[in-house]
Amino acid sequence: MGRVRQGEGAAGALLRREARAARAHLAVPLVLGIGQVAAGIGQAWLIALLIARLLGIGEAGWNELAAAGALALLSAAIGIAQEKALIAAGEAAKTRLRNAVFARLLATGAGDQRPVGERAALVVDRIEALEGFLTRWLPAAMLAIAGPLLVAAAAFAVDATSGAILLVAGLLVPVAMAVTGIGAAQASRKQFAALDRLSGRFLDRMRGLPTLVLFRRQEAEATSLRVAADELRGRTMRVLRVAFLSSASLEALAAAAIACLAVRHGAVLGLTHPDPAGAIFTLLLVPAFFAPLRAFSQAYHERLAARGAAAELAPLLEDDGAAPGYRLEEVPKKLVVTFQDVTLRYDPARPPALDGLSFRVLPGETLVLAGPSGAGKSSVLRLLMGFRRPDAGRIAFNGQDATLLAPAELRRLTAYVGQRAHLFRGTLRENIALARPEATAAEVEAAAEAARVMDFARGLTKGLDTLVGEGGFGLSGGQAQRVAVARAFLRDAPLVLLDEPTAHLDPGTEAEVLESIRRLCAGRTAIIASHSRLAQRTLGRVLEIEGGRAVGARMAGE
The missing domain is CATH 1.20.1560.10 (ABC transporter type 1, transmembrane domain)
Structure with missing residues (x-):
């Protein structure tokens, strides 16, 4: 009542x-x-x-x-x-x-x-x-x-x-x-x-x-x-x-x-x-x-x-949008991510999504999270983007408790690429610029070049100013995913998070997108959730997760 x-x-x-x-x-x-x-x-x-x-x-x-x-x-x-x-x-x-x-x-x-x-x-x-x-x-x-x-x-x-x-x-x-x-x-x-x-x-x-x-x-x-x-x-x-x-x-x-x-x-x-x-x-x-x-x-x-x-x-x-937490005076150039005995539970009646997970990722290092569906890979990304808070354990950025930051500040630190890139009705340039609307035309073009968007954009009648439909209508899955990677390049955040970025691509397109992702991750702290064997062999250190726990680690190519 x-x-x-x-x-x-x-x-x-x-x-x-x-x-x-x-x-x-x-x-x-x-x-x-x-x-x-x-x-x-x-x-x-x-x-x-x-x-x-x-x-x-x-x-x-x-x-x-x-x-x-x-x-x-x-x-x-x-x-x-x-x-x-x-x-x-x-x-x-x-x-x-x-x-x-x-x-x-x-x-x-x-x-x-x-x-x-x-x-x-x-x-x-x-x-x-x-x-x-x-x-x-x-x-x-x-x-x-x-x-x-x-x-x-x-x-x-x-x-x-x-x-x-x-x-x-x-x-x-x-x-x-x-x-x-x-x-x-x-x-x-x-x-x-x-x-x-x-x-x-x-x-x-x-x-x-x-x-x-x-x-x-x-x-x-x-x-x-x-x-x-x-x-x-x-x-x-x-x-x-x-x-x-x-x-x-x-x-x-x-x-x-x-x-x-x-x-x-x-x-x-x-x-x-x-x-x-x-x-x-x-x-x-x-x-x-x-x-x-x-x-x-x-x-x-x-x-x-x-x-x-x-x-x-x-x-x-x-809710006035002023979520509790500290604000960053400036975004750090380098970021060390540490998980220490992190536990996350969505439903008290079900087993935890993460159960005492621990790992560390250094600047310039790429960590690939591998494991079966439901193992907790996407939960790690949710925590890092501030969409959930851990129930126990500690998440640290450069040794400082990351949970003390406001969720919006956590998202300022990250560039995210998901399984399926959503493109809005507009030009390729406008879709890339969503990551940083104040970016100059030269910066947008540099991001498109780095993500290999220009490989197919040059063949279009208007280049980056070519109009695409809602949901990326007019582009293939691989081309849309490259636009998403270009957004991440333009955002230029110290932490890169990718969730199954090549899940729906054929082998040839997957290799091209992974090459763009490799350039994106260079010099940044990167965490990638992926089932892809090619990604696990070529991108970086692999951490096997099962039942929310780390069950093994190996270097790329092993």
Whole structure:
């Protein structure tokens, strides 16, 4: 219960913070909304005069009819301008939020244990829900106070009792919404949780579709997805029921207000009414009075959805990115890496990934970690990049405890090449420059030359300025891997980490990539996790790992 309250408090704090940030953008829509209410009051008065004229009372004519039409057009124009202003405010808010969330996800990196689908939902669905809160709920909540007060004041000017009737009806709106909205926030949070499960499961299963088909699990997974989709459908319908009940209660209050005004002016004052046009005016004010409240009611579910979304986003955004740990004044040129009895356990119910592992790598030395899958090779790289902290033992850089450094500082010390290089849609030059965006064109070209990217780039029509597709579309696996090695060259870090860099290459391409890797590792501290026999024979000292322990060592070529 305490954890739930803490989560709700964090969600509320996030919504208040975002409301303050969006306040400046909402000033214009709020002023336009008040202007639209004022236009509605003026239009109601003119129409009341025209109706009274049709009943043989008063002297309204074509001028009043033309003015009423002009006010109708003005109200429509104000509505359009208000909508455009809200869209602009929403885009600004979404940009700000997405930048913050994406920066936090990048800072967390592989340390974030959530599935890819859930992380994608955070950046897309959660922020879309917050946009509704900022651009629909907040303006509606402000106008739900200012608009009815303005309309009630106009009614008071004609008949104090009519103004009081409208005020009482307005005060009952929050009560009705609170009664119909009990449990709605919880239903909204459950809906988002169901959406998370469905999004994450669907994306993960799509990525693993060939494996599912291979093991004939496609029907079982389709059934699981259907169950998750049915759960989401049910929870969505519960949230919609709340929205419909809220709208129904508001319509009932509007009908009651019209009935009370009709009784007041028809049955009580009757034929001796001192101001028939004023009576018609107060009746016509009811739609103008309830229009802001109706918008408020329609936006109520936006607040509920935003609170559920904020509960998911708050833990991520509350972290300001200032991870504990020391900062480096400068990156050392040489690095000695020492593991001393390091233990790492991902799950208490399973054996440790690393169990008392010890080794040392000197500057200019390359250590190849060999062993079966699951032996702990990739866990060593995770620890060195700061994505995990050891449960026991000591990791030292140049004799100093590396775990005292902030994770971001650990990553400043390293250049990493994984199994499959991910290239983004852009030129080869832009993809290489990701490693160090401030690098000069000459430095990028030097890195491409060192990694032998220029061997194939020279044959392209635009060289390094040739456009490649998302995921490296247009390049072979070996060419994409050379681009990844070029990134490592450009980064020029003292520690080079490679995880199965040639796992998916044919023997000829593997030899070419290993030659680039050998040049990359020269003069640097390098640790390579690899099953490749060629890498183990040619790159450096080999450390055999099994069950998270070092079981043997040998020199390259042995």
